[in-house]
């Protein structure tokens with residue numbers, strides 16, 4: 001069975017999509033069967049894998065509204081990465097699902113049928129704590145990964161996120177927990193970066209990944225070439241960091257699950 005992780009932080013631009021795409025790239029590159037689920041109407045993960053988001057019909061929008069089965073939504077991308085693509089129309093789902101029965105469980109239900117086909121399912125989420133993110137958290141049976149940007153003192157926003165995680169855990173997905181916090185866009189020249197890492201480590205003892213992702217221009221270029229960093233610039237500092245992060249994730253999963261394949 002797949003390990004299913006949501007990547008979430010309601011603050012915009014902290015590196016959620018960059019982390020999802022590049023972790024997926026390295027997991028696939030090391031032979032893991034991976035599915036990336038794009039739950040953000042911005043569809044940045046979809047385009048970062050080389051797809052034209054405006055052409056993505058059906059998308060996770062139809063999947064959530066139960067207008068299309070998962071197999072018709074799923075694309076085989078390059079780089080051995082399968083994708084449930086997003087489309088700008090997904091923005092409407094927040095509103096259209098409000099009255100729907102089981103609205104928080106739509107993604108979880110849809111993924112049940114394919115969990116056995118993968119080693120990892122990673123879900124990208126939008127910068128909000130609305131129904132799309134709640135669907136991602138409800139489906140995330142192995143936990144949530146939280147990217148935190150080192151350029152900004154984040155604690156206020158993080159306690160709001162932690163509160164949402166607790167509510168989802170209590171009412172919707174008892175398995176939900178914080179699998180790990182990753183520090184992104186680290187700039188070794190600034191004191192602020194160091195302070196943020198220290199503060200977040202204090203706030204989330206034993207949860208912060210040792211690997212820190214540096215600010216690296218290659219990471220911001222790769223999406224416009226439709227390639228994850230392991231393909232676009234494998235020697236760059238950003239690539240090396242995401243490779244180490246993927247290894248750290250896999251090692252931790254082995255340790256607390258017997259087998260990373262979901263014991």
Ligand SMILES: Nc1ncnc2c1ncn2[C@@H]1O[C@H](COP(=O)(O)OP(=O)(O)OP(=O)(O)O)[C@@H](O)[C@H]1O
Pocket residue numbers: 011012013014015016017018019040042044125126127184185186213214215216217219220221223238
């Ligand atoms: N380590 C990094 N070094 C340099 N640029 C980065 C790094 N990580 C992310 N970026 C760039 O910063 C911007 C925001 O990153 P990203 O899109 O991954 O954040 P996000 O949390 O998914 O944003 P949103 O909340 O809008 O979905 C992007 O332009 C991305 O290319």
Ligand SMILES: [Mg+2]
Pocket residue numbers: 016017018040044124125126
């Ligand atoms: Mg994003």
